[in-house]
Amino acid sequence: PPPGPSVGTNLTDLSIQKKITIRELGGCMGPIWSSFYGDCSSVLFMIDAANPTQIAASCVQLLSVLSAEQLASAAVLILFNKIDLPCYMSLVEMKSLFRIPEIISCAKQPITVVETSAREGTGLPDVLRWLRSTLQDPS
Ligand SMILES: Nc1nc2c(ncn2[C@@H]2O[C@H](COP(=O)(O)OP(=O)(O)OP(=O)(O)O)[C@@H](O)[C@H]2O)c(=O)[nH]1
Numbered sequence: 398p399p400p401g402p403s404v405g406t407n408l409t410d411l412s413i414q415k416k417i418t419i420r421e422l423g424g425c426m427g428p429i430w431s432s433f434y435g436d437c438s439s440v441l442f443m444i445d446a447a448n449p450t451q452i453a454a455s456c457v458q459l460l461s462v463l464s465a466e467q468l469a470s471a472a473v474l475i476l477f478n479k480i481d482l483p484c485y486m487s488l489v490e491m492k493s494l495f496r497i498p499e500i501i502s503c504a505k506q507p508i509t510v511v512e513t514s515a516r517e518g519t520g521l522p523d524v525l526r527w528l529r530s531t532l533q534d535p536s
């Protein structure tokens with residue numbers, strides 16, 4: 398897809414053991430995310446680790462995802478993306494800014510965290526491994 402804010406929603410099919418459909422929802426679509434919760438078994442929540450100005454907003458959105466009744470049994474993967482950029486915030490910084498340990502201990506869902514670069518493919522094997530294991534072990 399072209400650069401710039403993701404508007405609308407993109408569907409991508411992947412074959413990992415079975416066919417799964419990934420629906421991409423842009424950050425600016427936050428107000429209508431919940432209309433897609435009904436048929437969602439796993440959540441990949443991507444955060445721009447190179448953009449400190451969005452942390453507070455991302456954190457609020459993450460908490461609203463985790464508190465949604467329809468996603469109570471969904472597996473959750475948090476991706477800190479853009480770690481190829483020199484200005485990215487390290488996982489240690491991000492974890493403390495996001496209060497990740499508190500979020501994980503309060504959430505109903507199993508939460509995994511991974512650092513990625515969508516540009517360079519860093520972390521992609523971890524994401525695929527997570528997808529495979531959540532498919533095998535649907536909660
Ligand atoms: N350097 C770098 N650039 C990336 C990476 N992932 C995406 N981008 C670029 O970031 C730009 C903006 O894309 P997004 O990060 O998806 O930003 P966005 O679409 O505004 O965010 P949403 O609306 O929430 O989807 C695009 O030009 C992407 O190519 C990455 O891992 N590293």
Ligand SMILES: [Mg+2]
Pocket residue numbers: 401402403423
């Ligand atoms: Mg986008």
